[in-house]
Amino acid sequence: MVDYNMLEWARAQFAMTAIFHFFFVPFTLGMSFMVAYFETIYVKTGKAEWKQITQFWQVLFGINFAIGLSTGIIHEFEFGTNWSTYSWVVGDLFGAPLAVEGVIAFFMEATFAAIAFFGWKRVSKGVHLMSSWLLAAGSNLSALWILIANGFMQHPTSAFYTFNIDTARLELTDFLSLILQPVAQVKFLHVVTASYTMAAVFVLGVSSLYLLRGKYTSFAKKSATVAAASGLIASIAVAVIGDDHAYEVANTQPTKIASLEGLIVGEKGAPIVAMGLPKYMSVEEIKNAKEGDGFTFEIALPHLLSILGKREFDAFVPGVKDLIYGNEEYGIWSWDKLVAEGKRAIDDLHKYHAAKKAGDEAGMKAAEEDFHAIVADVDGTKVERAELMGYGYFAELPNNGIEFAYPPVAPVFFSFHLMVALGFWFILLFVLAYVAVLKDTYWDNKMLQQAALFTIPLPWIAISFGWMSAEIGRQPWTVFGVLPTFKSVTPLDLVNVQATFFMFLVAFVVLGIAELKMLFTVVKNGPKGAH
Amino acid sequence: MINKIVLFYVDGFKNLSSLGKKLWLLIIIKLVVIFVILKVFFFPTVDSVVSKDKQVDLYINQLTKVTTQKIKKEE
Numbered sequence: 001m002v003d004y005n006m007l008e009w010a011r012a013q014f015a016m017t018a019i020f021h022f023f024f025v026p027f028t029l030g031m032s033f034m035v036a037y038f039e040t041i042y043v044k045t046g047k048a049e050w051k052q053i054t055q056f057w058q059v060l061f062g063i064n065f066a067i068g069l070s071t072g073i074i075h076e077f078e079f080g081t082n083w084s085t086y087s088w089v090v091g092d093l094f095g096a097p098l099a100v101e102g103v104i105a106f107f108m109e110a111t112f113a114a115i116a117f118f119g120w121k122r123v124s125k126g127v128h129l130m131s132s133w134l135l136a137a138g139s140n141l142s143a144l145w146i147l148i149a150n151g152f153m154q155h156p157t158s159a160f161y162t163f164n165i166d167t168a169r170l171e172l173t174d175f176l177s178l179i180l181q182p183v184a185q186v187k188f189l190h191v192v193t194a195s196y197t198m199a200a201v202f203v204l205g206v207s208s209l210y211l212l213r214g215k216y217t218s219f220a221k222k223s224a225t226v227a228a229a230s231g232l233i234a235s236i237a238v239a240v241i242g243d244d245h246a247y248e249v250a251n252t253q254p255t256k257i258a259s260l261e262g263l264i265v266g267e268k269g270a271p272i273v274a275m276g277l278p279k280y281m282s283v284e285e286i287k288n289a290k291e292g293d294g295f296t297f298e299i300a301l302p303h304l305l306s307i308l309g310k311r312e313f314d315a316f317v318p319g320v321k322d323l324i325y326g327n328e329e330y331g332i333w334s335w336d337k338l339v340a341e342g343k344r345a346i347d348d349l350h351k352y353h354a355a356k357k358a359g360d361e362a363g364m365k366a367a368e369e370d371f372h373a374i375v376a377d378v379d380g381t382k383v384e385r386a387e388l389m390g391y392g393y394f395a396e397l398p399n400n401g402i403e404f405a406y407p408p409v410a411p412v413f414f415s416f417h418l419m420v421a422l423g424f425w426f427i428l429l430f431v432l433a434y435v436a437v438l439k440d441t442y443w444d445n446k447m448l449q450q451a452a453l454f455t456i457p458l459p460w461i462a463i464s465f466g467w468m469s470a471e472i473g474r475q476p477w478t479v480f481g482v483l484p485t486f487k488s489v490t491p492l493d494l495v496n497v498q499a500t501f502f503m504f505l506v507a508f509v510v511l512g513i514a515e516l517k518m519l520f521t522v523v524k525n526g527p528k529g530a531h
Numbered sequence: 532m533i534n535k536i537v538l539f540y541v542d543g544f545k546n547l548s549s550l551g552k553k554l555w556l557l558i559i560i561k562l563v564v565i566f567v568i569l570k571v572f573f574f575p576t577v578d579s580v581v582s583k584d585k586q587v588d589l590y591i592n593q594l595t596k597v598t599t600q601k602i603k604k605e606e
Contacts, residue, residue: 063550073565074569085590085593088590089594114540117543118542118544167587168587346594346595349591511561
């Protein structure tokens with residue numbers, strides 16, 4: 001039996017590590033390209049001031065790169081210790097993109113970081129510039145592989161894996177399909193464009209600080225001009241790709257999109273709630289809920305969820321009620337039916353291994369056939385019973401664990417909506433900043449400069465909220481529909497997880513303070529103090 | 532060629548700024564904490580203790596056993 005406390009501590013530890021790791025990652029992804037832009041301008045113009053600008057932002061990038069380095073490795077340990085069943089079942093598949101990341105992208109970063117930081121006086125301008133771009137490409141490629149792995153967890157499909165009944169492990173069957181899965185591709189683009197927005201906000205904010213203080217004015221004007229232009233493009237791209245991302249989520253993780261929008265009862269022409277307060281509803285209340293229930297108050301924009309999720313004005317979008325109690329009209333299976341099929345797959349697995357031990361080949365064959373039997377056809381895609389095995393574990397819970405069939409609505413709804421609100425604020429800020437730069441009025445617009453300065457921490461908050469909505473929204477699964485979170489965890493002694501949780505917490509706080517102190521010192525000393 | 536690469540790194544490390552030295556010190560401390568202290572004392576490798584065949588049995592048992600769970604939903 002899994003200890004509830006163990007499960008929650010393991011989740012808390014992983015969430016803490018992920019959030020801390022992701023404080024560094026997007027800044028690295030965005031700043032690496034920002035530094036490469038600045039250096040390109042330097043190489044094209046040959047002006048020493050652009051070299052100074054490049055080197056200043058490169059130092060800030062370097063601090064983040066060095067302190068963030070290897071914080072992700074702690075995740076790898078946690079997969080093995082706290083999530084051993086998860087690692088056993090999906091390790092062969094999940095490990096492949098992680099290995100490629102380590103072998104190609106990480107080595108690319110390591111090689112070109114050395115030339116970018118040590119090579120200013122040792123290699124030609126062209127070679128140095130190429131290294132800066134390759135460093136940026138390498139760090140962004142790292143993100144691609146990680147998000148391919150994450151995309152699999154969000155939407156595993158038999159297009160690229162099969163379940164090995166002998167080892168009870170998923171095995172990769174088509175590497176190209178794994179790489180090209182639309183969920184991962186759109187997630188990658190959403191993450192990298194958000195990272196470019198973060199870097200642009202940072203450069204614009206720090207430049208605005210100098211303008212407000214009347215220091216390094218020429219440096220600040222040039223940096224702010226590049227940041228305003230790149231930030232405008234990146235922030236709009238985040239929103240456009242975010243829309244595509246939501247479309248993918250709506251079609252692959254219906255419980256997540258229903259929770260993101262607090263949609264309890266499905267409807268045609270479903271609305272998006274721009275602002276609202278979702279109310280807590282028990283599964284019994286959900287069972288009796290009517291269209292429009294679910295909020296204490298809300299400002300709804302009719303039809304937008306149907307357009308966002310289905311690209312049709314009046315399309316039906318299923319709500320939590322449809323997804324857990326089923327909806328025959330739209331061919332949606334009830335949770336109980338999914339659990340029953342999953343439980344039968346678990347029984348088949350058990351029978352297969354019992355027959356294998358007894359040397360009963362006929363028994364093995366019968367169990368295997370039933371295990372891999374086609375049980376549904378979703379828009380032409382055949383679904384094997386084996387693919388539903390994860391649902392069977394919920395038979396371990398009272399009432400088939402129906403209260404776990406969907407993610408907690410309030411945290412997912414709020415984190416998603418706050419992320420979206422911040423995303424629109426970034427677009428507004430960059431529109432105003434870019435127009436002011438074009439009109440040559442930004443340099444005297446103290447209010448806009450102050451707004452840019454106070455926006456500096458907001459991309460970190462927006463990105464954390466984005467990941468919270470993605471990962472909490474995937475619950476109750478580690479791998480959607482395949483492996484429940486409570487089944488993925490290692491039955492360890494609680495004290496082990498608690499002890500390491502607090503060790504990581506202390507280490508992360510120390511590293512975080514060190515990073516902030518160094519960043520503040522470099523910003524305070526200004527471009528003349530860098531290099 | 533290899534000589535040139537080695538010299539490139541040696542020269543780079545010799546001419547590190549004070550900020551660069553601080554960062555490298557931090558990187559080294561962090562790697563020691565992660566790979567020596569955490570890895571050895573808190574995340575030992577268990578593959579050598581349990582054979583591959585026993586691992587299969589262990590996880591098959593874990594994945595086919597249906598037990599009563601006590602978990603609580605957050606809201």
